Amino acid sequence: MEPQSLGPHYSRQFDEEIERTRAQVLEMGGLVEEQLRRALRALAKGDSELGDQVAQYDYRINQFEVLIDEECSRMIARRQPTAGDLRQIMMIIKTITDLERIGDEAEKVGLLAAKLAVQERPASRYREIRHLGDQVSDMVSSALDAFARRDVSTAMEISQEDKKADEEYESVMRQGITLMMEDPRSIPRVIDTLWVAKSLERIGDHAKNIGEYVVYMVHGKDIRHIGRDGKRSYAESLAQEAEEGQQTV
């Protein structure tokens, strides 16, 4: 299709293509969520086989990333999208980079869970980490929901959730350090659980990134580097606009 033939026909085809690609992103996101769930279940149940499986299936996520990347390039080259459409494609490309890295972190959690499974398991110990795991899993789900529904207010909430996850992470850290100082024999094991916590904290960061892309995709406003206060006031101004019935979305 040549650039000259822009028009309603072009626009419908583009919309179809972008919706198909967005569906692929959500499919990839579903895989990533599944991997994360498995990794956390492997940790909770002490199931080393399940933990190892997470690592085995990471390639499917990677394949999706390459596929969607190519899809996006093809769309740009063939369709020569408008600024708004281009913004959507750009945000898809960024979103799948973060999804792929969530998959990488889930893989690390799976491998650590497999390693921890064959060691002595303090029944209560992983409760805190599982709680952190639930928090960041919810963040990933919210990010994918926000992406699917182009929902800015859900996307903006993730940033607040990330703050809570960071606090939980700090608390896990402090407890781990106390535990190690009380019982130095526990050090190797506790260190592995701290790595799990670190990976989960990163997953939260990636979910937050995806939320930021959604805001940019919908509003064209880049909120990546404006800090939490900036985000809060932006969220408030959006709410204000909505109330006044002047929302431009």
Place this chain on the structure above:
Amino acid sequence: MEPQSLGPHYSRQFDEEIERTRAQVLEMGGLVEEQLRRALRALAKGDSELGDQVAQYDYRINQFEVLIDEECSRMIARRQPTAGDLRQIMMIIKTITDLERIGDEAEKVGLLAAKLAVQERPASRYREIRHLGDQVSDMVSSALDAFARRDVSTAMEISQEDKKADEEYESVMRQGITLMMEDPRSIPRVIDTLWVAKSLERIGDHAKNIGEYVVYMVHGKDIRHIGRDGKRSYAESLAQEAEEGQQTV
């Protein structure tokens, strides 16, 4: 400029724009290198002020990321690039994402260095970490060189360097665990140095990513998920081609 007016004029303007954007990427890369150097010096010298400075200047890197992102979108929208040109732009967008995250990790190292600076400093202790720091700094420089000169063989070498950095990282980990078990009072401090090591290891990963984008940019081959063996055989096939005088670069 309209899509209809493609031609030599278009092509020269596009080349100029892409070279200008590539220069900005290298400028951003220079800032990132400087931040990493400062963070490592803060650690080596126990200079808490310098460590804090790294965090203060992170915003400059973030500004570059936003600026270059916008530049790239504008180029695509205005110039409607060919598949090859588009590939270059895509790889610029991916490269700056990894550069920005190297900046984030350097910031974390700076803050940890500032925290460690006010504690008791075991003179020999940070030697290993500094060694790891030198390794990953070299990887970042190589990645930027490879990007600047579109140099595939340098880019491919980074993957091998990353393997060495991973080994060094594992060795730092093991030593840290031994140290903590021998002297539990050292735990909080050692944990902070392990976080430094973790950040450095991540920086190595990001440098490796940038190397992979260079290969894709030049050869159109996506080597992100083919593993080290796949990369080695790809490097060999490139060397073979070069020997036979059939290299297509």
